[in-house]
Amino acid sequence: MKTCTLSINNKKVTVEAGTTILEAAKSAGYYIPTLCNHPDQAIKANCRICVVEDKTSGKFVASCSTMVYEGADIHTNTKEVRELQTGILELILANHPNDCLNCIRNESCELRKLCERFHVRNYNLAHETDIYPIDNTSGVLVRDRNKCIKCLRCVEACQEAQMVGVLSPSYRSVNTNISAGFGENYDETLCTFCGQCSAVCPVGAIYEYDETEKVWEALHDPKKHVIVQTAPAVRVGLGEEFGMPRGSKVTGKMVSALKMLGFDKVFDTDFAADLTIMEEGYELLSRIKNGGTLPMITSCSPGWINYAEGFYPELLDHLSTCKSPQQMFGAVAKTYYAKKAGIDPADIFTVSVMPCTAKKFECKRPEMNASGYRDVDVALTTRELARLIKNAGIDFTNLEDEDFDSIMGASTGAAVIFGATGGVMEAALRTVYEVVTGKTLENIEFDEVRGLDGIKEATIDLDGTPVKVAVAHGLANAYKVMEMIKNGQAKDYTFIEIMSCTGGCAGGGGQPVGANKSIKERRIDTIYNIDKEMPIRKSHENPEIKLLYDEFLGEPNGHLSHELLHTHYHQRVKR
Amino acid sequence: MGKSLSILTKNFNNINVDTVDDYLAAGGYEGLKKVLSLTPGEVIEVIKDSGLRGRGGAAFPTGKKWEQAAKVKEDSYILCNADEGEPGTFKDRYFLEYDPYRIIEGMTIAAYAVGGREGYLYVREEYGRQKEIVLKAIEAAKAAGFLGDNILGTDLSFDIKVISGAGAFICGETTALIQSIEGGSGRPKIKFQRTAVSGLFGRPTLANNVESYCVVPALFTKDAQAYLSQGTEKSRGTKVISLCGNVEKPGVYEVPFGITLREIIYDLGGGIKDGRDFKFAQIGGASGPIIPKSMLDIPYTYEDFGKEGYSLGTGAILVADDTNSVAEFMVTVQEFFVHESCGKCTPCREGNRQLLKLAHKIADRKATVEDFLTVKRIANVMNKCSFCGLGTAAPTAMVTAIQHFYDMYN
Numbered sequence: 001m002k003t004c005t006l007s008i009n010n011k012k013v014t015v016e017a018g019t020t021i022l023e024a025a026k027s028a029g030y031y032i033p034t035l036c037n038h039p040d041q042a043i044k045a046n047c048r049i050c051v052v053e054d055k056t057s058g059k060f061v062a063s064c065s066t067m068v069y070e071g072a073d074i075h076t077n078t079k080e081v082r083e084l085q086t087g088i089l090e091l092i093l094a095n096h097p098n099d100c101l102n103c104i105r106n107e108s109c110e111l112r113k114l115c116e117r118f119h120v121r122n123y124n125l126a127h128e129t130d131i132y133p134i135d136n137t138s139g140v141l142v143r144d145r146n147k148c149i150k151c152l153r154c155v156e157a158c159q160e161a162q163m164v165g166v167l168s169p170s171y172r173s174v175n176t177n178i179s180a181g182f183g184e185n186y187d188e189t190l191c192t193f194c195g196q197c198s199a200v201c202p203v204g205a206i207y208e209y210d211e212t213e214k215v216w217e218a219l220h221d222p223k224k225h226v227i228v229q230t231a232p233a234v235r236v237g238l239g240e241e242f243g244m245p246r247g248s249k250v251t252g253k254m255v256s257a258l259k260m261l262g263f264d265k266v267f268d269t270d271f272a273a274d275l276t277i278m279e280e281g282y283e284l285l286s287r288i289k290n291g292g293t294l295p296m297i298t299s300c301s302p303g304w305i306n307y308a309e310g311f312y313p314e315l316l317d318h319l320s321t322c323k324s325p326q327q328m329f330g331a332v333a334k335t336y337y338a339k340k341a342g343i344d345p346a347d348i349f350t351v352s353v354m355p356c357t358a359k360k361f362e363c364k365r366p367e368m369n370a371s372g373y374r375d376v377d378v379a380l381t382t383r384e385l386a387r388l389i390k391n392a393g394i395d396f397t398n399l400e401d402e403d404f405d406s407i408m409g410a411s412t413g414a415a416v417i418f419g420a421t422g423g424v425m426e427a428a429l430r431t432v433y434e435v436v437t438g439k440t441l442e443n444i445e446f447d448e449v450r451g452l453d454g455i456k457e458a459t460i461d462l463d464g465t466p467v468k469v470a471v472a473h474g475l476a477n478a479y480k481v482m483e484m485i486k487n488g489q490a491k492d493y494t495f496i497e498i499m500s501c502t503g504g505c506a507g508g509g510g511q512p513v514g515a516n517k518s519i520k521e522r523r524i525d526t527i528y529n530i531d532k533e534m535p536i537r538k539s540h541e542n543p544e545i546k547l548l549y550d551e552f553l554g555e556p557n558g559h560l561s562h563e564l565l566h567t568h569y570h571q572r573v574k575r
Numbered sequence: 576m577g578k579s580l581s582i583l584t585k586n587f588n589n590i591n592v593d594t595v596d597d598y599l600a601a602g603g604y605e606g607l608k609k610v611l612s613l614t615p616g617e618v619i620e621v622i623k624d625s626g627l628r629g630r631g632g633a634a635f636p637t638g639k640k641w642e643q644a645a646k647v648k649e650d651s652y653i654l655c656n657a658d659e660g661e662p663g664t665f666k667d668r669y670f671l672e673y674d675p676y677r678i679i680e681g682m683t684i685a686a687y688a689v690g691g692r693e694g695y696l697y698v699r700e701e702y703g704r705q706k707e708i709v710l711k712a713i714e715a716a717k718a719a720g721f722l723g724d725n726i727l728g729t730d731l732s733f734d735i736k737v738i739s740g741a742g743a744f745i746c747g748e749t750t751a752l753i754q755s756i757e758g759g760s761g762r763p764k765i766k767f768q769r770t771a772v773s774g775l776f777g778r779p780t781l782a783n784n785v786e787s788y789c790v791v792p793a794l795f796t797k798d799a800q801a802y803l804s805q806g807t808e809k810s811r812g813t814k815v816i817s818l819c820g821n822v823e824k825p826g827v828y829e830v831p832f833g834i835t836l837r838e839i840i841y842d843l844g845g846g847i848k849d850g851r852d853f854k855f856a857q858i859g860g861a862s863g864p865i866i867p868k869s870m871l872d873i874p875y876t877y878e879d880f881g882k883e884g885y886s887l888g889t890g891a892i893l894v895a896d897d898t899n900s901v902a903e904f905m906v907t908v909q910e911f912f913v914h915e916s917c918g919k920c921t922p923c924r925e926g927n928r929q930l931l932k933l934a935h936k937i938a939d940r941k942a943t944v945e946d947f948l949t950v951k952r953i954a955n956v957m958n959k960c961s962f963c964g965l966g967t968a969a970p971t972a973m974v975t976a977i978q979h980f981y982d983m984y985n
Contacts, residue, residue, distance in 0.1 A: 048921050048960040062962075087922075091925035091929065095925055126932045128932075172762075172918045173916035173917065173927070
């Protein structure tokens with residue numbers, strides 16, 4: 001490794017050559033302020049607040065985009081550097097609504113934190129804010145351009161990581177703003193609602209459409225039987241909202257909190273994930289046996305479904321017809337559970353807690369009413385659940401653990417790994433192998449499909465038949481896979497998992513903000529640890545799933561399943 | 576010193592540019608012919624020895640730039656920046672209109688010297704007529720064997736594409752210009768490698784201003800001596816300036832470096848219009864300083880302006896008589912920058928917005944001492960922190976106006 005020794009505030013540091021001054025300063029114990037910088041993204045150098053003084057060259061440079069060099073004499077806290085940094089902060093504030101008290105991001109706002117750090121109390125610049133209409137018609141994401149600081153993180157997330165290309169900077173100078181499509185609202189574009197824009201926004205310019213009040217209303221309605229399901233990735237993200245270490249496992253605390261909030265039953269989406277594996281596994285086997293369209297692609301990720309429907313309408317036959325676990329849960333809750341519990345499904349209100357913004361879009365799809373009612377009434381993000389808990393004054397970090405309720409609360413290790421990229425594939429392989437071969441799978445951990453590589457591959461031997469599978473996460477990687485299918489280069493794949501977001505649901509657009517790859521990795525590690533600790537780690541061994549088929553559905557991929565648990569896809573067009 | 580020199584500008588209004596014939600009769604392409612008898616290394620030495628510095632405003636040593644491009648093994652794109660957008664600057668327009676073959680010859684010499692097969696000439700959108708003239712000249716040069724394959728029977732093959740801007744001042748900045756040619760929006764882009772290594776389409780690129788290319792042929796002909804005998808030790812040769820504003824004879828003039836502003840304004844320009852008094856001049860375009868009468872005797876050289884902390888910029892000289900208000904002029908300048916900032920970086924986008932408000936306040940005679948200090952503070956942030964040259968230079972006019980006309984309220 002080629003290294004470089006330089007001085008930061010008169011302290012010698014040696015770092016790898018090619019490191020930015022910003023990173024080198026971190027290793028010397030200094031956090032240089034940043035706003036547009038994001039560790040998972042390209043260097044943009046737009047906000048300029050990371051300016052430092054290079055006394056060797058006598059220049060002031062943006063530390064995010066200037067590489068270290070041997071002998072550089074860098075200063076991050078001189079009088080003038082602080083004046084310049086404060087000056088930039090004040091210039092941003094002069095164009096910012098500064099209504100922190102009303103802002104959804106308040107405590108998690110990076111701009112507000114910098115104001116605290118720089119002790120901005122009064123400044124004499126003319127205050128001139130923008131007056132753009134708020135884009136809130138999608139019912140999924142809200143865009144308030146008046147709060148935008150033009151860091152362009154959202155644009156990069158949309159264009160590079162996701163390759164959706166809905167967001168772009170438009171106009172110039174003081175009129176610069178981030179447009180969706182050609183000056184449209186999100187719901188008039190082919191936005192996939194993955195929400196990655198909201199996850200990287202440093203301020204309150206893009207956020208989830210908050211539906212916590214709807215949930216309070218249901219909870220306060222004595223006639224309603226309110227049940228809740230929580231997705232696998234929520235239990236490894238929620239704690240972050242309460243200052244717990246990134247990736248903390250908070251399953252038991254989360255269940256306790258939900259019970260304290262007054263939900264009549266606290267169920268687990270993991271139950272429905274096991275159900276998905278049964279349905280999807282059998283669908284795959286049926287496609288293989290009957291010459292159906294292959295490779296089959298998973299359909300759990302609604303951001304991915306939106307992407308496929310928008311950009312690859314000609315390839316929709318490749319998508320599994322299985323609904324996502326969220327929707328399977330809703331359909332089963334308002335039929336099977338309603339019947340068993342003796343409750344009129346009209347009185348059941350289903351809430352789901354998801355690491356995802358696209359789940360809001362999914363549950364609002366008109367076709368998602370197989371039970372005769374809205375299968376899922378409200379989908380909350382992890383961030384909104386935290387808001388509910390804070391709202392109720394619950395001392396989350398000190399809660400005792402509690403268990404999910406029966407009969408839709410039992411789950412397996414296979415289900416929890418749905419929260420990580422490659423998890424659905426791994427869970428499916430655990431079940432499909434045993435169903436096809438009749439043998440017990442010895443090594444149930446498929447390392448080839450784990451981790452943050454963009455596209456992963458594995459081959460599993462099904463009694464002499466090698467089955468090749470692939471896993472992709474982040475829509476830019478989905479694009480690559482879909483192009484391969486389109487060009488006939490994916491014929492030897494049988495099954496492909498695609499997740500909309502980098503890292504899978506652990507890195508979902510509804511998770512606590514401020515995540516990056518290493519934080520996503522921590523959440524994923526916790527997910528795999530939960531899997532390891534589970535007494536049952538294969539979906540087909542889930543006793544409540546067995547009971548569901550025995551008592552209600554009959555057989556996987558059967559007639560009733562198709563009515564309740566499967567769907568079909570349509571081309572999405574720009575409105 | 577009553578009149579303009581005519582070394583680089585000798586063909587202005589003197590040749591028919593519809594065909595290459597007049598250009599040839601006036602000694603055109605003698606430079607290229609000479610160049611083709613030299614090695615590329617020798618050509619670059621001549622450029623370096625001439626002391627030529629980029630005439631677009633940044634004044635980077637041209638020879639050094641060419642040397643960097645020549646070091647890259649692959650072919651370079653030969654880029655000509657004709658996005659002449661600094662207010663008050665119109666000298667490149669004259670070259671485009673009256674001597675297009677000189678630009679083509681200069682670019683062809685560059686192609687030979689640094690190794691290149693494709694040229695791009697990026698012309699500002701407003702120069703529609705000039706663009707047509709250049710396109711015609713390129714066709715004529717091609718037909719006469721001065722462009723295309725095996726130029727003058729040698730191994731040199733070179734052609735030029737003409738690209739029109741879309742009306743953004745920022746596209747004169749090289750990385751923004753490159754983005755614009757590539758089909759992106761005209762905003763400057765972070766670069767971690769020199770343009771010589773990774774420029775247009777991510778390939779090696781040599782980018783120069785129109786006038787810089789136009790100096791080149793002269794260095795290889797008998798004009799060389801006339802050119803090099805002008806100027807000072809550190810600012811050799813001549814500079815083509817655009818003189819405008821309240822002078823009797825505005826226009827494009829070729830001047831020797833070392834001439835004073837007073838000589839330019841009073842001798843070449845015929846003095847202030849209608850016999851009025853000089854109030855101030857802005858040097859080098861909207862990004863340049865505003866100077867008072869007391870500075871009229873500063874020699875027009877890189878070094879003498881550098882001593883004052885100024886640059887010559889594009890060579891624009893805008894003269895204002897005593898009927899003009901410095902404060903009103905600051906408003907005009909800031910309006911320009913608020914219109915033309917690309918909006919990418921905070922200091923330029925927000926700084927210009929604030930400066931315009933303050934300029935209005937000053938012009939309305941409502942400014943306090945604190946406001947003047949705020950101008951200074953914002954200007955410092957813009958100057959030291961902006962992403963590109965537009966933002967760093969944008970506050971120059973206001974800062975210098977306040978510096979020299981602090982008594983503007985009186």
